Amino acid sequence: MSTPEKPASNLQKEFLWPLIAPLILIVTYVGFYSRFLFCAKDGGACSPVSAETILGAIKNPSDVAIYVARASWTFAGGLYLLACIVALYTAVLVMNEVFSNFGSKSPWQPILIIMFVALDVALVMSLWASKDISSPAQQLLRATVGQGVPEINKYSRLFDAISLTATLTLACAASAILFQRDSKLEKEELRRRQTLLRYVLYVGGALLAIAVLQLSTRLGWGASYLPAGSGITPSVNSLVTGILNSMGSFYALLMAAVYVPAALVLQSRVKQLAAREAPDDPNTWLTTNGFSLSFSQYLPRIVALLGPMLAGPIGELLIRTSKAISGTIL
Amino acid sequence: MKLLWFLVPLLVLIGIGWFTLWKLWSAAEPTVQKPVEPTPIQLVATRELESFTKLKRADLKLSSGTPESAGPSVPTVEELEGRYLLVKVDDGGEVKREMVAPREASPLLSDAVAVGIQPTSLTSIGGQLQVGDIVDVVPSGTNQSREPFENVMVLKVVNDAKAGDKGSGIPVGITLAIPRASRDRFAAAAANAGIVVTRKILVAN
Numbered sequence: 001m002s003t004p005e006k007p008a009s010n011l012q013k014e015f016l017w018p019l020i021a022p023l024i025l026i027v028t029y030v031g032f033y034s035r036f037l038f039c040a041k042d043g044g045a046c047s048p049v050s051a052e053t054i055l056g057a058i059k060n061p062s063d064v065a066i067y068v069a070r071a072s073w074t075f076a077g078g079l080y081l082l083a084c085i086v087a088l089y090t091a092v093l094v095m096n097e098v099f100s101n102f103g104s105k106s107p108w109q110p111i112l113i114i115m116f117v118a119l120d121v122a123l124v125m126s127l128w129a130s131k132d133i134s135s136p137a138q139q140l141l142r143a144t145v146g147q148g149v150p151e152i153n154k155y156s157r158l159f160d161a162i163s164l165t166a167t168l169t170l171a172c173a174a175s176a177i178l179f180q181r182d183s184k185l186e187k188e189e190l191r192r193r194q195t196l197l198r199y200v201l202y203v204g205g206a207l208l209a210i211a212v213l214q215l216s217t218r219l220g221w222g223a224s225y226l227p228a229g230s231g232i233t234p235s236v237n238s239l240v241t242g243i244l245n246s247m248g249s250f251y252a253l254l255m256a257a258v259y260v261p262a263a264l265v266l267q268s269r270v271k272q273l274a275a276r277e278a279p280d281d282p283n284t285w286l287t288t289n290g291f292s293l294s295f296s297q298y299l300p301r302i303v304a305l306l307g308p309m310l311a312g313p314i315g316e317l318l319i320r321t322s323k324a325i326s327g328t329i330l
Numbered sequence: 331m332k333l334l335w336f337l338v339p340l341l342v343l344i345g346i347g348w349f350t351l352w353k354l355w356s357a358a359e360p361t362v363q364k365p366v367e368p369t370p371i372q373l374v375a376t377r378e379l380e381s382f383t384k385l386k387r388a389d390l391k392l393s394s395g396t397p398e399s400a401g402p403s404v405p406t407v408e409e410l411e412g413r414y415l416l417v418k419v420d421d422g423g424e425v426k427r428e429m430v431a432p433r434e435a436s437p438l439l440s441d442a443v444a445v446g447i448q449p450t451s452l453t454s455i456g457g458q459l460q461v462g463d464i465v466d467v468v469p470s471g472t473n474q475s476r477e478p479f480e481n482v483m484v485l486k487v488v489n490d491a492k493a494g495d496k497g498s499g500i501p502v503g504i505t506l507a508i509p510r511a512s513r514d515r516f517a518a519a520a521a522n523a524g525i526v527v528t529r530k531i532l533v534a535n
């Protein structure tokens with residue numbers, strides 16, 4: 001049984017999927033966000049807890065709790081920045097590897113253009129999101145951390161812009177992995193591209209998981225100003241959990257939107273190759289050449305995809321543990 | 331020429347990025363002010379007032395607002411004027427209703443002397459006696475006049491702070507305001523056999 005070979009023109013278009021799928025996801029998210037949550041125009045009425053209410057509830061904040069939360073944020077922030085740099089470096093390496101193989105004399109030129117396009121898109125997104133001054137997260141940080149560090153929300157937007165730049169560059173790298181001029185790729189070339197795509201998945205998954213962890217510590221820093229007995233504290237904590245869960249789910253979907261289409265396209269190419277190489281028994285060819293994946297090989301990929309979703313609860317656990325430790329030691 | 335095709339878009343992208351970054355950083359961040367909690371309206375002393383000062387209009391004022399804006403829990407100047415203060419109040423200190431003797435006690439205090447009595451269960455109404463109470467004092471001896479001293483005001487009740495809730499509830503000191511004219515008869519009654527303090531039970535019908 002042989003799979004019919006696709007014409008070269010179709011294969012050329014497939015490489016855009018790892019870029020189109022996350023963009024569709026982002027546009028959908030932005031559409032829903034601006035429709036239901038964006039609250040700059042109504043003066044913050046859509047946020048259940050206003051900055052004034054939060055600030056009014058802060059009485060004799062615990063210096064130890066704030067110190068521990070700030071230390072956690074500093075650690076997570078450093079890790080986040082490092083993850084962004086690693087992700088950008090990986091994306092550049094992957095694209096360089098792919099473009100060099102095409103015989104391109106100067107692969108750095110398209111790579112630089114791609115990176116700056118990603119940076120511009122991310123900065124424009126951050127500028128757009130900065131208009132939502134009444135969102136619960138911004139109000140929480142403004143009323144708490146912002147009293148000492150007024151630029152906290154600006155720093156957060158910059159961090160997010162760097163992270164989105166790295167994610168978009170990784171999506172471009174995944175697209176580059178699928179890009180090909182001729183319709184037939186050799187076995188080793190396909191294997192090499194699958195390995196490169198795996199790097200994109202692991203680095204991207206780790207980046208987005210750390211992004212959620214950093215968000216968790218950032219909001220935890222704000223929430224640490226509120227006294228435990230205050231009536232507003234459970235409401236704020238529940239808002240923080242909601243934000244973390246929604247962002248974790250969005251990041252997990254984003255990573256899936258980058259990886260899954262690329263993995264499916266590569267898998268389809270592998271099957272085409274198998275059909276060409278062993279038309280009678282392509283499945284055996286796939287197994288003997290190491291293209292069939294076992295459950296243990298799938299597991300790390302699944303963990304990487306779900307990482308951002310799991311990072312929120314892990315971040316909260318980290319904050320709770322550090323609070324417990326500081327309560328014991330200090 | 332080929333380099334130009336690369337450099338021009340790159341410079342445009344860098345320009346867009348720089349402009350967006352500048353817009354992002356220079357955007358005004360809204361500030362948030364701590365909401366000012368409304369200060370409760372109080373009736374306060376305009377000067378330092380000693381215990382048993384007969385309050386005059388000039389001695390009292392509202393801390394803020396108008397009498398209309400003050401709640402029913404805040405006494406008015408007219409309500410307390412002409413009544414005796416039972417405790418010392420600092421300049422600016424709050425004057426509450428329970429710190430002032432009832433209006434009917436004013437004539438009793440205007441020509442009275444302070445006298446201490448032995449605190450017992452009988453003289454403290456089982457530990458119920460309070461400052462400002464108007465009581466009757468009945469001599470309990472056998473060989474003396476049983477004529478009671480009516481409408482006597484309780485000036486001070488000193489409770490045993492150390493005993494707290496574990497004590498008997500009997501105070502360690504009681505001071506009454508006795509009319510000057512009855513001073514000697516009261517001293518004789520108290521010295522001979524003792525006294526019993528009674529208070530009318532207020533019942534709601």
